[in-house]
Amino acid sequence: MALTGVEIFKLLPKTNCKKCGHPTCLAFAMKLAQRQASLDACPDVSEDAKKLLGEASAPPVRPITFGAGDKAVKLGEETVLFRHEKKFVNPCAFAVEIKDTSREADVLKTIEDVLGSEIDRVGQKLRVDAILISNASGDPKALESVSRLVSEKAAGVPVIISTTDAGAAVSALGYFKDKRPVLFGANANNIESMAKAAGSFKAILGVTANGLDELISLTEKAKSLGTEDLVVDPGARKAGGIIEQNTIIRRAAIKKNFKSLGYPVITFAQRDDNMLESLIAVAGVAKYSSIIVLSSVTKWKSLALFTLRQNIYTDPQVPMQVEQKIYKIGEPTPESPLMITTNFSLTYFIVSGEVENSRVPSRLAVMDCEGLSVLTAWAAGKFTASKIAQFIKEAGIENEVSHRELIIPGYVAILSGAIEDKLEGWKVTVGPREANAIPAFLKSK
């Protein structure tokens, strides 16, 4: 069981020296309890306390940094089974497989696709995160030459070397020294030599098993060899098996604190049918995979998977926000009505849906209120007359519409006078309180 903030506080020096960057030892202890700070930040903590805290604060799913530099991705650290309980912590990484049997031109093309995969969605930069180089040829030389190519042309992209040949692994890993690659392919036959190879390059070891029992014996073996940074493949390749194994692994780690399964999971989604491959990846994104391996970088596939990852890993406590701007619904003319609401995404989806339903072309001004709903935003001082007036003035809407009428949500009817005072020449109309009354309201206008 993790320690509470107060229990951790008792083990700290209680000097409030601020060297950790927090105002008090108590505040620091609270951050430690929530795993938002690291004990290393405290220079004065005793060795005994360190040991105690280290054991107690080890997260149920081991945190691992894969790759190095800007493009490194964090894996593991999850604390819950369902996203409504608490935010899923580290979004899964997408890796694309490059077989060492591919022609050089194809390798270069895939590298180019990976480097060009980044898109911007709702303010986040999303991309294919990693490359898996697989030793499909069985020839160490082929693996080495593709590894060299990737290290040169895709510098900085986290890499997984997939082979069961520890000797081949050593020559390939040489190209990714200090880059925190994954060496994938440790099994019952080769785990000693693979662990050794990974250890000498500070690589993360990827173990692969046929089922959970075998997986557990492998992770325990790896731990006894001193290798603790692991990613695990329990073996399933079909949607049902992936969800089942991933669920058991996550549940054992979180509910039973079962350390031998407390590692990030790697899922192999590759299929000949790109559409089906995407859906296998969907299962991995939704249900607990930390790395998902794909067969190709395909734009439409990437867009859907990036979007899903973003949706699933959204913090359920932080309301999703939509961009502050004036949205056009239908094809509004300068005479069309203008409404305003806040940028809580659910508010936006429901209000814009009802406006669409009305089939009255309209403009919907969505104002940044940190994702709060109308009434909450008003009470918190974010959706006030002066802020609304300022937004309307700065949005340049006066050039777009020929009228000067602003429809405000019924819940903030109280603001109508104050807005008119601050927004000269404008008439404020109070709209309905609930979105479902919008169609009738707009049609009667």
Place this chain on the structure above:
Amino acid sequence: MAFVIPKETYSGKVYPVTIGTGDNAVTFGGENVLPFNGFEGSTPNKPVIAYEIQDIPPSDWPENVKKPFEAVSGDPVKWAKHCQDTLGARAIALRLTGTHPDRENLSAGDAAKTVKDVLSAISVPLIILGSNHAEKDSQVLVACAEAAKEKNCVIGKAQEANYKTIVAAAMANNHKLIAMSELDINLSKQLNILITQMGFDKERLITDPMSSALGYGLEYTYSVMERIRLAALAQNDATMQPPMVADVGMYVWKIKETQALEADLPMWGDLAKRGVLWEASTAASLLISGAELLIMRHPEAVQAVEKFISEMS
């Protein structure tokens, strides 16, 4: 020490619901575990996908999903037969879009006739959906429920604003019923309670927590569904034990990602594939979170999801 799989034994179970009649009747629900968690319980029935058709030509559907139905979508009877006979649909969802006052404003009588015509042409189960205009739906669905008497259809959707007449009609004519609320688990439970308080059998209900498209609030539907399913299983909450429907197509085929041309947004890739995947991945996500009945549009998306479902066990 041997590893013991940490299994959950749930006290609750989702009601199985059978729709349609005769050999082509289908059953969904009935499981006592979360989706794809067959290792700790039983999932006797696989999810069912219904093809969505309309009473009027789909002028508001984007080109890519209109095209596969080009030859048949002028006539709901032909359209329904095409889905059943050519595409192998296990169920059909007829949306009475034309009855909406802002569309063709077709009458309840017109709608009832369409329902009768479609029913006489197909043998698979029929889901009869209004135009989502609370007032009009309560007239239209009452007439359609009568027209489809004893065909064991699904009538939808009863909402807080109009459930009374629709529930009464579904009850009088022996149909199943979809109860819809807007992304709020508490309101969803409340509506199910109100409906059963009218004497409607809870084992004939289907819950619609409201769908949303990938990228457009999907996480809300996803989590509401997971919470409903957990309430049904872990808390043995009978009011949350009806199976759930995900009305996927109508939410997916109106967003930008299923319509923007690749020429305008090259980073988004091929539009045709993108649209299909958008519908399929939205559907797959909602299957994983708990839906047992899906309403979808594009044949390729349906096929992809069918393959996904076949990998459930």
Place this chain on the structure above:
Amino acid sequence: MLIIGEKLSIIAKRVREAMMKKDKGPIQEIAKTQWQQGAGMIDANIGPAEDGGEDLMQWMVTTIQEAVPLPVCLDTTNYQAVEAGLKVHNNEWGRPLINSTSNDPERFPMLELAAKHNSQIIGLTVGKGGLPADAEERAGIAAEIMGRAMEYGVPLEDIYLDPLVLQVATSQDHALKVIKAVRMFQELNDPPMKTVVGLSNISNGCPKHIRPILDKYYLTLLIYEGLTAAIADAHGVAETAKTIDIIMGKTLYAHSYLEM
């Protein structure tokens, strides 16, 4: 337990109209009723009050204190209005309470006011954007607010930590998290930190006939966990508060304890 009488809120139509017209009658009548029914402080909620907030708060404080011998809880996000209210507050009847500071930088200056005017202050355990996920996060924010308070020179005894009660109708899981937070807050200091809740939030959005029931039972659980104060309608909760005090041995039993 301290009841902070909550009926004087701009959200209520009658109060809003009285505020607009500066009509003392209804304000004083409500304050008196709250006092008679057991409130030990009166909450004056003037909303964001962008325009004329300073005048309005001063008018509210003096109007209330003319009628009842109680301190006032100054409830607004408007910094100037709070300061104006503090200036005219009559401390003879107890020290005022600022509602509130939080982990949102916009609300930090409230601590400055508390230090400058020797006022008590509520520390609402929310940050900028997003609600706290659980009791632990609330306690984490509380610790940050406490650290900041010390920097500003506000003694920890003057802080009431508020875990932010959410509506049970939409955020059911938070009902229990708030109770847990009330317990955790007290452990953050010795002597224990004071705690306060906006009680009626729990039943916001629920049918009218259910609201008092939810409020009453929720308050019971909170008091059992050591809650110091509640912003609530004294009329609704005095009976609960008095009865729990009897059960927990905090007041001496007499047949007429409810009338005291």
